[in-house]
Amino acid sequence: MITLEEAQQWTCDACGKPLVMREVEFYYLNGSFHVNLPACPECGLVFINEALATGKMAEVEGILEDK
Numbered sequence: 778m779i780t781l782e783e784a785q786q787w788t789c790d791a792c793g794k795p796l797v798m799r800e801v802e803f804y805y806l807n808g809s810f811h812v813n814l815p816a817c818p819e820c821g822l823v824f825i826n827e828a829l830a831t832g833k834m835a836e837v838e839g840i841l842e843d844k
């Protein structure tokens with residue numbers, strides 16, 4: 778899980794603003810999930826890298842498997 782402190786170490790390339798944690802809805806298979814991801818407070822760009830995406834996907838798959 779990304780913490781606010783970790784998010785604030787990153788800045789938006791376009792705005793140069795420190796990122797904030799933001800709840801984002803995304804869709805996977807036939808469900809939607811809310812996850813907290815670092816996002817720019819200025820332009821709303823969600824910062825997601827490959828490692829984070831993989832981790833989140835594994836997390837979601839874990840949720841699905843529990844059902």
Ligand SMILES: [Zn+2]
Binds near residue numbers: 817
């Ligand atoms: Zn921005």
